[in-house]
Amino acid sequence: xxDEMRVDIEAGPDVGTPxxxxxxxxxxxxxxNGTAFADLSHHPTLAxxxxxxxxxxxxxxxxxxxxxxxxxxxxxLILSPHGHVEHQIFLIDDGITTHLxxxxxxxxxxxxxxxxxxxxxxxxxxxVSDEVALLRIPGVADEIGGPYELIxxxxxxxxxxxxxxxxxxxxxxxxxxxxxxxHRPRLGFDTDHKTIxxxxxxxxxxxxxxxxxxxxxxxxxxxxxxxxxxxxLVLLHLDGSDASLPEHGDQVFLGEKAIxxxxxxxxxxxxxxxxxxxxxxxxxIDAELLAAGIPAAQEEIVSAS
Numbered sequence: 001x002x003d004e005m006r007v008d009i010e011a012g013p014d015v016g017t018p019x020x021x022x023x024x025x026x027x028x029x030x031x032x033n034g035t036a037f038a039d040l041s042h043h044p045t046l047a048x049x050x051x052x053x054x055x056x057x058x059x060x061x062x063x064x065x066x067x068x069x070x071x072x073x074x075x076x077l078i079l080s081p082h083g084h085v086e087h088q089i090f091l092i093d094d095g096i097t098t099h100l101x102x103x104x105x106x107x108x109x110x111x112x113x114x115x116x117x118x119x120x121x122x123x124x125x126x127x128v129s130d131e132v133a134l135l136r137i138p139g140v141a142d143e144i145g146g147p148y149e150l151i152x153x154x155x156x157x158x159x160x161x162x163x164x165x166x167x168x169x170x171x172x173x174x175x176x177x178x179x180x181x182x183h184r185p186r187l188g189f190d191t192d193h194k195t196i197x198x199x200x201x202x203x204x205x206x207x208x209x210x211x212x213x214x215x216x217x218x219x220x221x222x223x224x225x226x227x228x229x230x231x232x233l234v235l236l237h238l239d240g241s242d243a244s245l246p247e248h249g250d251q252v253f254l255g256e257k258a259i260x261x262x263x264x265x266x267x268x269x270x271x272x273x274x275x276x277x278x279x280x281x282x283x284x285i286d287a288e289l290l291a292a293g294i295p296a297a298q299e300e301i302v303s304a305s
Contacts, residue, residue, distance in 0.1 A: 018171030030168035041133035083219025088187035190263030246292035
């Protein structure tokens with residue numbers, strides 16, 4: 001019966017995956033209560049093996065990974081030389097291999113970059129997307145959106161059936177609503193080619209502020225010291241009188257002036273219609289904005305001061 005109620009996403013990076021299973025409010029409640037799970041197996045995974053893997057990844061990413069405990073998930077970014085976010089990575093080490101779970105469509109570019117930075121180090125990078133799968137397992141959401149689990153694809157179906165016996169399966173509607181309400185941006189959804197970590201609240205959760213050099217660090221440090229990123233991520237509380245939601249990429253206006261764009265919009269079971277948006281830092285916090293013609297009030301995520 002639940003499969004009969006399933007509605008899939010028709011376009012975008014998550015195409016073909018569940019949007020919802022017909023009971024959106026209860027799916028969101030189950031996720032908030034820690035009694036829900038989601039199949040994220042469309043996310044590709046790279047495996048990094050070799051004795052130098054953690055020190056190497058530590059040097060390339062924004063995260064402190066030296067001595068990363070076995071079985072502990074972490075989030076990291078890879079930046080361009082100018083500090084723009086190129087990759088968002090969720091990673092876990094099992095003592096032999098570090099697995100990197102990433103956005104759909106980014107495996108080839110990330111692997112190419114990593115291979116170009118191997119030099120003489122004892123590391124090897126392999127695309128294992130056909131071998132392992134990512135799940136969002138039951139539990140109250142942590143600061144990076146988990147708890148997560150990597151499982152062999154051979155065991156994926158049996159694991160999903162096991163979870164379905166006790167927990168509620170949810171799709172991206174519930175996941176997005178929870179993520180937006182928790183102020184967690186997603187690469188390619190709430191970012192663009194100009195995004196730096198300081199703009200979207202990734203400091204501390206994905207960027208370690210007291211580690212050595214990595215590509216793009218100068219931009220992060222300079223902006224942090226000045227405290228003035230050019231843009232800032234906000235949570236918009238949208239006027240609920242309109243049945244529609246703004247779409248990804250829709251412009252956000254202050255009066256007649258475009259001052260930003262909509263990232264992820266969602267209908268939350270408690271908060272109603274909400275959205276993440278990236279807007280000019282100088283926009284007054286108390287200003288009423290328009291998103292796709294819908295009045296919206298701001299909730300501050302990244303400081304405007």
